[in-house]
Amino acid sequence: MKARIRKIGVWIEETHAEGGRAINPPTRKAVAAAVIENPYAGQYVEDLSVLIDIGAELGGLLGKKAVAALGIAPHEVQSYGKAAMVGENGELEHAAALLHPKMGAPLRLAVDKGAALVPSSKKRGGMGQDLDIPLGHKDAAYVRSHFDGVEIRFNDAPRANEILVAIAVTDSGRPLARVGGLRHDEAGGKDGLR
């Protein structure tokens, strides 16, 4: 591992009722997040390849952990998302290096396919700050019932020289989705869009 990991957090959230109605089976989301040392904290470095490689490592590690947390087979994952929060001594570009060049391929192995773009967010922040991870259908980005998000936070991360990196997966869309659009069971999943 190139990443120096201080801690890993896994969150599972089940929704059993929404709007006063029972949700059966409950919708479920899982997030796996790592707090890593930022090798470029406090300095401008042109070549971000170490973080790019760490992004690949974490795509596999966190993707597998999140799917395992739901106890489902990879092909049963319905939506996914990723996000990073860079501690105050880092750059936004450090988050980009983790998330965009190499994280996708190992993450897609963990969720079986994943034709759609992985929705993402990034920001700089400090300990105890909320990180909202966007969610979208993994094979067809236009599936409207699966646009959602999930929030995580660590009270003690990211420290100034750290980065918080998170991957979220679900086995379902929003509870009580009813604003129309493309449905999960209609998605072709070939072009990543519909």
Added chain:
Amino acid sequence: MFELEIRKIALNVEEIYHEGGPVAETPLLRGACFAVISNPFAGRFVPEIQGFMDDLRPLGIDLASRLAVALGGADKIEGYGKGALVGAAGEVEHGALWHAPGGYAMREVIGGAKAIVPSAKKVGGPGTRLDVPITHINASYVRSHFDSMEVGLNDAPRADELLFALVMTTGPRIHARSGGLEAWGIKGEDGLR
């Protein structure tokens, strides 16, 4: 009998490898499992509330069992704690109803824990975080196991809801070195030392 209406169940497990010192071969696991439920007493003063404790027992067992499994099994648990958040239309006293069903559920799942289960409770709105205290399961004075874990959800508790949490750990703080009673030195008879 009161209706037990569950809106959400959440599980959060942290694997802690280091905190600036040597990297542990086996990470400390610290986890919380909690439920967001309807508060049957919200919005009015109800004098007799104790019956709800019996209704909460299955929830306590469910949360304690899930948490122990997530941390590698009941035999791995060395620390515990519990907490309650009460939505705005409730009283802090409603949070106190979690003491018996939450505590006894953990003891039943872990098997024979002797120390009192430390706890915290407060009234708050959605997004409020609660710091749940943690102590050793058999001897409250074990200094290496004093810890805490923050729990909460962005959308809970709503005004008419309760959030009941259980917390467990698999060992001492990751770089514990502040002395005091050690886990290997306890008698484990009175729950204190």
